[in-house]
Amino acid sequence: MAVQEACCRYMERHMDEKNCVGIHCFAEEHSCQMLQKQSMDYILGHFSVVYQQEEFPSLSVDKLTEILSKDELRVSKEEMVFEAAMLWLNKCPTTRRQSFEKVLEQIRLPHINPSFLRDVIECLDVVKESQGCQRIISEAKNQHLLPYSHRAQPRRATVIVMVAGRDDKGIICSAESFDPLSSQFETLASLPFAIHRHGLVVSGFTLYLAGGEFSDGSTSKDMWRYDPSHDSWLKMASMNAARYDFGLVMLDGYVFAVGGWNEETCVNSVERYDPDADAWLLMESVGMPEEFCVHAVVALDGVIYVIEDGSITQPTHMYKYNPNTCVWTQVAPMHFSRSGSASCTLKGKIYVIGGKDSAFFMNQVECYSPTTNQWTKCSPMKKQRCHPGIAVVDGKIYVLGGLEGKGRFLHTIERYCEDRDTWEIVAEMPAGRSCFSCASLRLRKDGHAINETATADNVPVN
Structure with a gap:
């Protein structure tokens, strides 16, 4: 050095x-x-x-x-x-x-x-x-x-919004924001219900939450919109299919819901939500694998990348779905079999982080380049994390909470520096949680949202 x-x-x-x-x-x-x-x-x-x-x-x-x-x-x-x-x-x-x-x-x-x-x-x-x-x-x-x-113009902050999930007391409904610069947390309006294993995306200055599993074990098909200007949740049109542990992603102004579970059954469908029309549309799927159980999804360069649940197949496969042609294509398989991981995009690449295999919780990290169709192993996290939250802020990946073992909820936050390929623990959440969702959102310092269009690099999806 x-x-x-x-x-x-x-x-x-x-x-x-x-x-x-x-x-x-x-x-x-x-x-x-x-x-x-x-x-x-x-x-x-x-x-x-x-x-x-x-x-x-x-x-x-x-x-x-x-x-x-x-x-x-x-x-x-x-x-x-x-x-x-x-x-x-x-x-x-x-x-x-x-x-x-x-x-x-x-x-x-x-x-x-x-x-x-x-x-x-x-x-x-x-x-x-x-x-x-x-x-x-x-x-x-x-x-x-x-x-x-x-x-x-008001001063602004890019914060990470964390919604619902599960802690050591059960499924929760709370929402908070975390400011990576100041390491401060603020309480936001709670959901009107407790939920986990749901999806969360940001569209401009609005959050959309969909699906998930309720405390009684039933599966949700509801969609809710969070308005930072009023710190409130509003119910929108419901999905066609109830689903949890699915992929929710923004692409070209639409919200896409991909795969997932409904109780004990895999949901083999893709549907698209139009925020302007407040309506869902079932999409065609040409070549979608049978029994396709999704556990991570991202959007990059006009297509949706979907990572299959590693508990079903060995090794874990990734597919890409083109919404314009509705065609599925398999890409290179990952190095590790895993489920319950988190994924995001950064600088034109896809990162898959943590999760678990058939026996162990994982801290391994892999990076996929669509240009070369190859996976690269990155430095592992400090902690093993399954079902963590993830967000990208200012060119850094933040991984929050998760499980490091059965019933052991993590409250630490790790940050990944891509230039150095290094991880460091940078903050602690008020309480440990897993199976929650995160999104990065630009807010005014008085708590209101900044009306700007988000980019692929600051809208990761868990």
């Missing part, structure tokens, strides 16, 4: 609120790009503590404005950003007054309490003495900002 890389890893392991600013400046000066990004993420995620530390007021004006301009800056209220700016100004007020306009431009003043804006910010001498600062204040006060102005 190179000396520079060893130093970077040492600083990464020992990073905290007191030294992250200095580490970031060091990484930038020495062109340590990965450490530079990791330290910036840490600053943004822990900003409410970082800006009060000794290093922060020593930032250059350019670095300060870079940090304050980020949508991902984690603050409970915008007044906190203004307080950070004032701490920086008061470090060297004489030399920094002329630069304060550049700093003030990065504060989302329309999201600050109007009385605070009028009675505190507007009365500052540094504001009174600058026509540029007065212009910025006037825009905010009179709400004349254009819709595309960055100061009018």
